[in-house]
Amino acid sequence: MSIDQPLVLGIETSCDETGVGIVRGRELLSNALASSVELHARFGGVVPEVASRAHLEAMLPTIELACSQAGVSLSDIDAIAVTAGPGLVGALIVGVASAKALALGLGKPIYGVNHLAAHVMVDELEHGPLPEPVIGLLVSGGHSSLIKVSNGDFTSLGQTLDDAAGEAFDKVARLLGLPFPGGPMIDQAAQNGNSNAINFPRALRADPAHAFNFSFSGLKTAVARWVKEQQRLGNAISVPDVAASVQEAIADILTSKAIAAAVDQNAPHLVIAGGVAANSRLRALAAERCAVAGIELRIPSPTLCTDNGAMVAALGSHLFRVGAAPSPVDFPATSTLSVNEVLF
Amino acid sequence: MTSMRIETPEQMQSLGESIAAVSRGGDVLILTGELGAGKTTFAQGVARGLGITEPVTSPTFVMSKSYRSVGSLELLHLDVYRVSAVDQLMDLWSEIDAENALTLVEWGGPWVGEFGETVVEMRINSESEFGREINFTSYPPSGEAFLRRIESVLT
Helix, strand or coil: CCCCCCEEEEEECCCCEEEEEEEECCEEEEEEEEECHHHHHHHCCCCHHHHHHHHHHHHHHHHHHHHHHHCCCHHHCCEEEEEEECCCHHHHHHHHHHHHHHHHHHCCCEEEEEHHHHHHHCCHHHHCCCCCCEEEEEECCCCEEEEEEECCEEEEEEEECCCCHHHHHHHHHHHCCCCCCHHHHHHHHHCCCCCCCCCCCCCCCCCHHHCCCECCHHHHHHHHHHHHHHHHHCCCCCHHHHHHHHHHHHHHHHHHHHHHHHHHCCCCEEEEECHHHHCHHHHHHHHHHHHHHCCEEECCCHHHHCCCHHHHHHHHHHHHHCCCCCCCCCCCCCCCCCCCCCEC | CEEEEECCHHHHHHHHHHHHHCCCCCEEEEEECCCCCCHHHHHHHHHHHCCCCCCCCCCCCCCEEEECCCCCCEEEEEECCCCCCHHHHHHHHHCCCCCCEEEEEECCHHHHHHCCCEEEEEEEECCCCCCEEEEEEEECCCHHHHHHHHHHHCC
8 A cells, every 4th residue: 555545445424414524635535425414304404413413323324335336345444534613512522523533443543624624525526636836715504714825734714704606695695595505505596586677795705804804794784785675665576686686795705805815825726615605606717717727626516526535635635645644542522623733 | 571772783783792692691682684684793793892803704614703802701602504403413512612602593593592691682674675673582591681781871
């Protein structure tokens, strides 16, 4: 086994997906996923206690599935990687404890890694070595962050000051009476809408103190106010127009800030990751604006954009290859881990 | 019941700051209002009043967030929108130490009786086009004491 092609098993349990992925070097071998989304749907969303129990039940079968899909046995594995944070602490603990047990049992090194950094690093599995410096825009139901990767160091450039981008989609969908999850529903409704129908606010667009931060809380207020005003005037509300206009506002602010970050940091590469990266308007607008700005745009496939184990394995493999010291076996699960801490 | 009117987001933040100044450990404020009513804006004002400098971000995804302040009082910020049964709420609440905190609960309306002893509900009515009408209601056994302290800072 060559040191530059390590076989790494990655475990991800930061929210409601139990993910186990296996990579060899930068090659994706398997990406097994057991989602408790259906279980949570019965409760109307992710409930921490339910998530922990579901991870516990799914862990061993998902590890076995990942090994069989990859055609490897656990004894072949060179290293274990696991999400140490950020996330729901009760959910993280299940993955961290399982990974430690595996590493101790197999006598292999363990890497306790950062969930946000893994979301960016997963792009290596599809598009080859990550060019540096590169800007990562991570947008999901729980996160909205701009990250810079340079010389192997991850730096947070900014994040949301209130709601995450995915949450803005969910809450606007709730306001419009669309079902959960809101992102795909808004995207779908927007296909038949006019994105210029309503000019919703782009918060912090021209605020130098928050050049790379986001704020989405005011957007739902603006939508609620607009809907009420139309009702007061007795006007019919076009859900497609509202959906398209809201989506345009979110895609506009995300892409303009990401590109501003790339220009500011002299990083002509942008990776967009996280569940919101599936949004069709965000992808189209990012492609359009990156082309104009001369920035290379990289977006992983949807299954690698949402939470998964392969991304954790990809980051673990990278750390193994660059000779990073493995984590001490007593490293904790940390719900508020900053992206600057890639590895425990 | 005590009522007042708020005309601007700045006034909503100031209200939060004022209430923070008279809050004590164990106090629970249930924030009731539609999406966009101004609950986040209010919570940001409370955080400022408690001397918390980090941004108060949405608790929706993780359901509960805690913030250390410069003073002795912490801020707990809960969003229980996704809680659909009282035992789920108890799972969440039992992991939380609210004794030394002012607790803000979003979407807590159906569970007002489950959050300890000193509970006041703040209803934000955003029906009108501009401004917000705000009503405070206290709950037994000790919510009225908290309501008195709130009334003392309302102009």
